[in-house]
Amino acid sequence: MSTDNQVKTREDLLYLLSQAAELEHSLACQYLFTAFSLKESTNEGVSQAQLNKINRWRRTIINGIAVEEMLHLALASNLLTAIGGAPYFRRANFPQAKTYTSLKLSFKLAPFNETTLNRYICFELPNNFDTEEQKASWNQFCQRIKDEELLRLLAALPQPLVPRKLEYNTIGELYELIHQGFQTIGQKLFIGPFEAQATGIFKEMIQVKDLDSAIKAIDLIIMQGEGSPAQRDDSHFAKFTKIREEYLAELQNDPNFQPARPVIxxxxxxxxxxxxxxxxxxxxxxxxxxxxxxxxxxxxxxxxxxxxxxxxxxxxxxxxxxxxxxxxxxxxxxxxxxxxxxxxxxxxxxxxxxxxxxxxxxxxxxxxxxxxxxxxxxxxxxxxxxxxxxxxxxxxxxxxxxxxxxxxxxxxxxxxxxxxxxxxxxPNGGTWTNGISQLFSPMDIAHMKPRGPILDDYNDVKNSADEILRQVCSKNMPPRFPEGVWTDARINLFKKWKDNSFPQ
Known part of the structure; x- marks a missing residue:
């Protein structure tokens, strides 16, 4: 790495972490848009077998990739807070090319197709592969993607008046710069209040208090995203390449296969x-x-x-x-x-x-x-x-x-x-209408509906109150992630409602 492209100050890190947060936010939106474009019924011109694949692809893109991009945004926010910055949720509207010239890849909302998958694979391109042949092949593949029409348009756009002082060609390189910055500057970076950082939401969420926890957070983002330093089946790159392989194979079997709705x-x-x-x-x-x-x-x-x-x-x-x-x-x-x-x-x-x-x-x-x-x-x-x-x-x-x-x-x-x-x-009231029914979120209700009790039904909750109280007191329900176990205030409110004979 050139000494001109090294992170040397807190300001450099704040800049790069803000860039990382914006990238993660933008990627999550693009991935979600593509997942939302996928068909949901055999009435839309696909067979049941094809619909099963489409549903699996949607789950992978939303739950296996987009949700992790939001985790990465959360981790970037904690890293920013730890070194004296603030959470950064800004991003540009779509489409954008000039804003992201370091990556040389367009950022746009596009439905599911081969072109879209190719761009996503190049977003998540690892810096390292098992063999040099694999690395050369994928680098050549992504270079072709970067040379397509929209990116030729990028080359014709005016150059920024103020050049970027720290350049990166892949998201992996961006996080390598951030990693290097934390290692170089060291422990004096950590001036932000630890209690100001967020916890929960994600099982893998990390609070950043020192160099070790900061490096752990950065490494998690790299491993989940690009799969570096070695290839991983659960990385975003691997997931997108697998979806692409399955999609192209299905096209071979059925050239008329169209998994996405005709979305602009x-x-x-x-x-x-x-x-x-x-x-x-x-x-x-x-x-x-x-x-x-x-x-x-x-x-x-x-x-x-x-x-x-x-x-x-x-x-x-x-x-x-x-x-x-x-x-x-x-x-x-x-x-x-x-x-x-x-x-x-x-x-x-x-x-x-x-x-x-x-x-x-x-x-x-x-x-x-x-x-x-x-x-x-x-x-x-x-x-x-x-x-x-x-x-x-x-x-x-x-x-x-x-x-x-x-x-x-x-x-x-x-x-x-x-x-x-x-x-x-x-304060929440002590009646079912004002206080108790609001303790059960839409996620709680959907999760319990198949097995019971029906958590949006007064009589069902009343009749199951002892078991509900036992579960929440033992911290078995709700699950620790994503929402987390009930606070003591919630438990006490429900207990008081039960002791007061379930006012409606």
């Missing part, structure tokens, strides 16, 4: 100031625009809640639990059903036969709301407003032709109302 690339409600790269497609269908607007608002409030969780100030243990639970439930029971529904709606008369997609649009930087009281009031107000928008569309005549959309909106509305009730600075 880079959908937007409107061009933003940072849309400097051609390729954005404006959604003009009025119903689709209304649904995507709800999605954008939901995505934004989810990020603001997550940022508050990472940069908390006065929140106590129970309030931290509420923030964590809110974020964890907003993704599978808010963002995901809405995004899938959007990919079945028309995009625009300009794109006949093409569907819209979730834009992951940001209208401004995601800012921390610094005052706890006003932040929580804002969260509650915003969640209720988005739920009301869902209810309005459910009753809109335009959604009559889209029963899956109405179902998604109904599910999302119920989730938002549940979470809005829990995000309150006022």
């Amino acid at each position: 690339e880079n959908p937007l409600l409107s061009l933003q100031q940072d849309n400097t790269t051609p390729g954005a497609n404006i959604i003009t269908d009025t119903l689709s625009r209304d649904v995507v607007e709800i999605f954008v608002a939901l995505y934004e409030i989810m990020l603001q809640i997550l940022l508050r969780f990472f940069a908390h100030t006065e929140e106590n243990e129970e309030q931290m639990y509420v923030l964590k639970s809110a974020f964890i439930n907003l993704m599978p029971f808010g963002v995901s059903p809405l995004a899938k529904a959007i990919t079945q709606l028309p995009a625009s008369d300009k794109f006949p036969g093409m569907n819209a997609g979730p834009s992951f649009e940001v209208y401004a930087d995601v800012q921390l709301l610094p005052q706890m009281s006003s932040a929580w009031i804002f969260f509650q107000e915003r969640l209720k407003e988005i739920a009301q928008a869902c209810d309005a569309l459910i009753n809109d005549f335009r959604t009559q032709s889209y029963p899956q959309l109405r179902q998604a909106l109904t599910e999302v509305s119920a989730t938002l109302k549940n979470i809005a009730h829990t995000i309150s600075l006022k």
